[in-house]
Structures are given as structure tokens and as C-alpha cells.
Amino acid sequence: HVEDKSISWTDIADDVIKSVIELSEDRQPDIRCVGDLAEQEIKTIADAVASGAKRFGVQSGFDRLDYHTQGWHGGDLILLAARPAVGKTALALTWAYNAAKKGKSTLFVSLEMPGSALTQRLLASISGVPMSNIRAASVRREDMDRLKAARDKLQNLPLHITYVPG
Numbered sequence: 001h002v003e004d005k006s007i008s009w010t011d012i013a014d015d016v017i018k019s020v021i022e023l024s025e026d027r028q029p030d031i032r033c034v035g036d037l038a039e040q041e042i043k044t045i046a047d048a049v050a051s052g053a054k055r056f057g058v059q060s061g062f063d064r065l066d067y068h069t070q071g072w073h074g075g076d077l078i079l080l081a082a083r084p085a086v087g088k089t090a091l092a093l094t095w096a097y098n099a100a101k102k103g104k105s106t107l108f109v110s111l112e113m114p115g116s117a118l119t120q121r122l123l124a125s126i127s128g129v130p131m132s133n134i135r136a137a138s139v140r141r142e143d144m145d146r147l148k149a150a151r152d153k154l155q156n157l158p159l160h161i162t163y164v165p166g
Helices: 009-022 035-050 063-067 088-101 115-129 131-137 140-156
Strands: 106-110 159-163
Touching: 009 106, 009 159, 088 106, 088 115, 088 159, 106 115, 115 131, 115 140, 115 159
Parallel strands: 106 159
Antiparallel strands: none
16 A cells, blocks of 8 residues: 555566565564564554444455455465466456555556456456457447446556566
8 A cells, every 4th residue: 555656656566576576585584572563553453443444454345255354454465376267367356456446555466467458357347348349359339338437437546557477
């Protein structure tokens, strides 16, 4: 979640990519006093209670998932695994889109698909126009109107996509 508008999304994407690469390298552990950590957590919990939040993590947009996770929290590692071609990317994009609709700055890092392909998927999902029609350039006038309305919904969302080819 980035509030500082002076930081570019390219810089953030670069930082994320470097961080992912560093996961496989040896590095110094972050050793901190548990008393200091406990103090910070009490403040976080108290702030959530004072705000009346039922869950204080980032919501996925899927109530049953959010019920079990209480939303996503900084430091969480979210793994989404399944057999090929069962909708993992579509589900992850939906999570990212839902978080961005709630005003959460979201960076979607793809190791498999370029931004254009991911954006087509988002447009298809939001508009209800079948992806097969988009790919076949078999889009009717009313479909194009729905696609443009979907584009308008995406226009000012804090959702960013980067493609890091393997």
C-alpha cells in the first residue's frame, strides 16, 4: 500500500522484483525485541477495534475466504496453486481488482503474462464479454460499449501490473 505519490510504480515494481530474488539469497535476519513488536501489535489491534472493523486486513472480495483469513495482512505470503488452466490468474486478478476497488494500492506481478493479456482478462471479466470473442475480434457494438464501461471502471483504480518474464 503506497501513499507517497513521489514514488513511481516502476520503482516499486523494481523493489518487489529485487525482494523476490533476495528470497533465494542468504541475508541477515531481522532480529527485533518481542516487547517492541508486542507494543506495535497492541496499537494495531486497538486501532482496528476503535474503528469498528470486523476484520482489519485487506479484503479479497470473497466473503468466505475473508471469513477464514480475516483479510490479508502485511507480511502474509499468499500462495495460489492448482493444475494448469483452472483459473488461477483470473482468481488472482479478481483479488487484486477487488482490493483496488476498496482503495488499496495494488501491484500485480506476473511471471507468465504481459500486462496486455492480463488487462484483456480484466476487461472481459468486468464487462461480461467472453474472452473468446475478444481474442477472435468478434465483438459486437453492445459488447464494445460494455468493454468501454469496464475500461472506465479501471481508469482511476490504484491497480498496477508488471510483467517479469522468467
